[in-house]
Amino acid sequence: MGTIYRYGVAYGGGDDSTVVPIAKASVTLSSSWTGSDRAWSQVVTISGYTITANSKIDLQPSSAVLSALFSAGVEALYVENDNGVLTARLVGTPPVDALTIQCTISELLGSGSVTGADLIAEAYSTEKTYSINDFCVYGGYLYRCISDVTVAGLFDPAKWEKAYVGTFLTEWLNTPEVSEVSY
Numbered sequence: 001m002g003t004i005y006r007y008g009v010a011y012g013g014g015d016d017s018t019v020v021p022i023a024k025a026s027v028t029l030s031s032s033w034t035g036s037d038r039a040w041s042q043v044v045t046i047s048g049y050t051i052t053a054n055s056k057i058d059l060q061p062s063s064a065v066l067s068a069l070f071s072a073g074v075e076a077l078y079v080e081n082d083n084g085v086l087t088a089r090l091v092g093t094p095p096v097d098a099l100t101i102q103c104t105i106s107e108l109l110g111s112g113s114v115t116g117a118d119l120i121a122e123a124y125s126t127e128k129t130y131s132i133n134d135f136c137v138y139g140g141y142l143y144r145c146i147s148d149v150t151v152a153g154l155f156d157p158a159k160w161e162k163a164y165v166g167t168f169l170t171e172w173l174n175t176p177e178v179s180e181v182s183y
Contacts, residue, residue, distance in 0.1 A: 022105045025049055027057065027079065027086075029101065033094040040090040044079065046105065053083045054108040061101045068095055079103070127152050135163060 025046045033040040046057070057079040061069065069077060073093030080087045121135035121142060130149040135142060138155050144163040149156070 022055075022107055023049060024102060024104055026100050027059070027088070027103050029088055029095075029099045031094075031096055031098050033090065035090075038075075038091055038093075040094045042088050044086045044088050046086070046103070049105055051081070051084050051086060051105070052107065053081070055081055055084070056106040056108060057081065057086060058104045058106065059101050060103060061099075065099055065101055068097065068099060072096065124155050125152070126154060130159075136160075 025048070027044050027046055029044065030042060033042050035041055045051075051057075059077065059079060072095035074090055074095065075092035077088065077090050080089055121137050124136040124138040124143075129152055130136065130145045132145055132148055134145040136145070137143070138160070142163045143160040145159060146161050147159040149159055
């Protein structure tokens with residue numbers, strides 16, 4: 001597999017598998033933990049994202065969350081992925097309050113898993129309609145819809161323009177909705 005660029009960062013470069021960050025999100029840990037002694041767990045979800053068997057969740061707790069975890073007696077905390085089902089695992093004493101922790105969702109590419117194009121857009125479908133600014137992959141290229149496709153059918157090049165990820169990301173990152181988001 002060659003080098004994949006995501007958000008201006010190079011990943012891979014010859015190995016069989018590469019981990020590529022997909023999104024930043026938040027995971028909420030409830031105050032309900034199951035287990036005993038020093039081994040605790042709870043199933044968690046991340047709203048708005050489809051977690052696959054190849055998803056990896058990296059936690060980035062804020063200083064306030066770290067303080068709450070240490071005060072409660074937490075010694076270790078991680079999220080385990082069992083074929084798309086996420087389980088938070090905790091060693092120590094679980095906190096009594098619910099906590100929301102920032103995380104990064106990544107996908108493992110290669111070895112028969114998703115491809116780089118899968119991370120950006122789905123392949124064009126003759127059974128689907130599209131709206132302006134939707135994306136698809138057609139003929140190995142990424143396209144952005146420039147005119148609504150209201151009737152499913154064959155790919156119509158007049159309704160699409162080739163899209164370049166770097167240009168799109170620059171535009172997207174400069175929109176007020178995105179530039180004001182903080183974690």
